Amino acid sequence: MLATVRKSDEGYIARFERTLRHSPEEVWSYLTDNDKLDRWFSELSVDELREGGFIKFDMRDGTFEKFEILELSMNSVLEYTWGEDRVRFEIHKEQEGCRLILIEKIARITSHTPKDLAGWHVCLMVIEALLDGKAIDRDEEWPLWHERYIRLIESEASV
Template sequence: MSNLQVESLKTGGVIKFDMMDGSFINIDILECQLNSVLEFTWGKDRVRFEIHKEENGSLLLLKEYIHELTDHTPKDIAGWHICLDLFSAVLEGEEKEFSKDEWQQWFEIYKDKVIEVRG
């Protein structure tokens, strides 16, 4: 993704996230195991990608450990949803750009779900 710049791909390393408004956020890498695990901070939350070998391929697992449900939570979840779609496209040999319209559709769905969970 063009808005991510890996400064140091290792446990204790840093990823820079370009907010596309002239500002950057440093993301701390909490765990990095080559070809199997990448876990990093995401604000007060944590995000973890794991790759597991399967009989006929691999399984990509995404976990977000959410500290607190906020109004921003559905934005993040919609973003991860689109990222997973982009990963799938790459695996199918397609090149796809981040779609703000698709993101907006998923944001509305996840916003309603977060409201439902928060009560």
């Protein structure tokens, strides 16, 4: 299921939602434990897991971009900057697992927006597969979802 994208006062909000058959603690570990984080987004690492701490993005050229952690509630909320945008993960306990919500607050739509949205979509697929003991190839899936997000953003921009 594609993310929903809607206009907001500050730009746009993309929202992804997944129901997982795993505990909030298990899901949280994939967002914050560097060994597990590396399995679904190898460029990211947690530098300091606290509000005001940082998530680092390895640019793969010897440099790193630092994203500040804006909100942190263990096993529940992780929000950090993402360039000009913000990324927020919310985990809500449910009877048979949890609901994982990813919200990207997008300042403005650019040609890179569908790439980011496809990336987050595939990352969520990979997290779910890893939790289920399976594997998904990010590089194989991404082009398929990228095309869908290009169409979604084009339709959103025409409204």
